[in-house]
Amino acid sequence: MHELGIAADLLDIALSEAQKHGGGRITAVNLRVGVLRGIVPEHLRFLFGHVAKGTMAEDARLEIEEEPVRIECEACGPADAREFTLECPACGKPCGKVRGGDSLRITSIDIDD
Amino acid sequence: MDVDRAIQQSAEESGRRIRERLAARKVFAVNLISSPGSGKTTLIESAIDALRGKKRVSVIEGDIETDIDAARIRKHGVQAHQINTRSSCHIQPFLLLSALDRIDLDATDLLFVENVGNLVCPAEVPLGEDVRVVALSVTEGDEKPLKYPLVFKTSDILVITKTDLLPYVKFDPERVKAAARAVNPGMEIFEVSAQTGAGLPALLGRIEALCDRKNG
Numbered sequence: 001m002h003e004l005g006i007a008a009d010l011l012d013i014a015l016s017e018a019q020k021h022g023g024g025r026i027t028a029v030n031l032r033v034g035v036l037r038g039i040v041p042e043h044l045r046f047l048f049g050h051v052a053k054g055t056m057a058e059d060a061r062l063e064i065e066e067e068p069v070r071i072e073c074e075a076c077g078p079a080d081a082r083e084f085t086l087e088c089p090a091c092g093k094p095c096g097k098v099r100g101g102d103s104l105r106i107t108s109i110d111i112d113d
Numbered sequence: 114m115d116v117d118r119a120i121q122q123s124a125e126e127s128g129r130r131i132r133e134r135l136a137a138r139k140v141f142a143v144n145l146i147s148s149p150g151s152g153k154t155t156l157i158e159s160a161i162d163a164l165r166g167k168k169r170v171s172v173i174e175g176d177i178e179t180d181i182d183a184a185r186i187r188k189h190g191v192q193a194h195q196i197n198t199r200s201s202c203h204i205q206p207f208l209l210l211s212a213l214d215r216i217d218l219d220a221t222d223l224l225f226v227e228n229v230g231n232l233v234c235p236a237e238v239p240l241g242e243d244v245r246v247v248a249l250s251v252t253e254g255d256e257k258p259l260k261y262p263l264v265f266k267t268s269d270i271l272v273i274t275k276t277d278l279l280p281y282v283k284f285d286p287e288r289v290k291a292a293a294r295a296v297n298p299g300m301e302i303f304e305v306s307a308q309t310g311a312g313l314p315a316l317l318g319r320i321e322a323l324c325d326r327k328n329g
Binding site (some may be wrong): 002005009010013014017021022031036037038060084085086094095096097098101102104105106107108109111 | 114115116117119120121124154168200202216233234237238259262263266291292295296298
């Protein structure tokens with residue numbers, strides 16, 4: 001249920017940014033979410049819909065762009081994975097380095113002026 | 114319109130206020146995270162006893178219910194305040210901010226903040242700490258860094274606890290270290306047993322050195 005706190009913060013940021021822009025109904029909030037964040041998009045959408053009720057973001061869609069983790073295999077080179085793993089997707093060997101996948105950002109919002 | 118803002122900014126803002134307050138009083142803060150039952154409170158008790166006369170330790174305990182842990186800590190003769198988070202699965206920064214009012218920070222060099230037992234949400238919420246420590250006991254299994262990568266990525270120190278039980282459980286410390294370092298190459302890792310005392314001097318020496326570095 002960690003999505004609830006995230007949904008509340010998401011709403012605060014979206015509303016304050018829209019206000020800075022001069023207000024208007026928010027039609028979409030675009031996010032970048034790393035796979036290490038363990039966020040279930042359906043939960044986040046449901047909870048955002050709940051916290052946004054009665055606000056200018058009430059009908060906003062959450063567009064979630066997933067950020068993969070980059071597995072750096074010494075033999076095969078870097079590869080992106082949509083689930084956290086230490087195994088190289090190509091050769092299956094465990095890798096000693098995994099980068100990225102920890103973003104949790106609002107990239108933009110769409111406003112109906 | 115472009116925004117590009119990190120979510121949980123409100124938590125980061127409170128975290129910044131906590132950091133400023135601790136810096137003004139020269140307090141070094143440790144945010145201690147683990148699953149329930151990994152031995153966080155026991156580690157803190159060991160630290161209090163080992164650092165007595167060297168560092169003035171205070172403790173803020175986070176639990177969903179009860180003040181059992183704060184009472185346990187006070188028996189060691191140090192200040193302790195209990196936060197009850199009720200429905201929240203982690204210490205929220207605003208709760209920590211008000212808890213700081215209940216601790217004499219001028220009489221504190223080293224503040225342990227024991228988070229609610231949970232490897233998920235505490236990883237997401239900065240508490241203005243100087244160092245984040247994640248503890249993992251050998252009875253929990255060596256796959257934890259694979260299952261909960263974020264907490265291992267965001268922590269500075271990993272403490273593998275209850276190593277005296279290694280002969281009785283299937284737990285490969287090397288597997289844990291490799292997985293933790295894969296997401297966090299700079300992570301410092303200590304293996305300790307509060308029962309036998311093994312590994313504690315190295316860990317507590319490191320925390321003392323980090324505390325000295327901040328507070329001179």
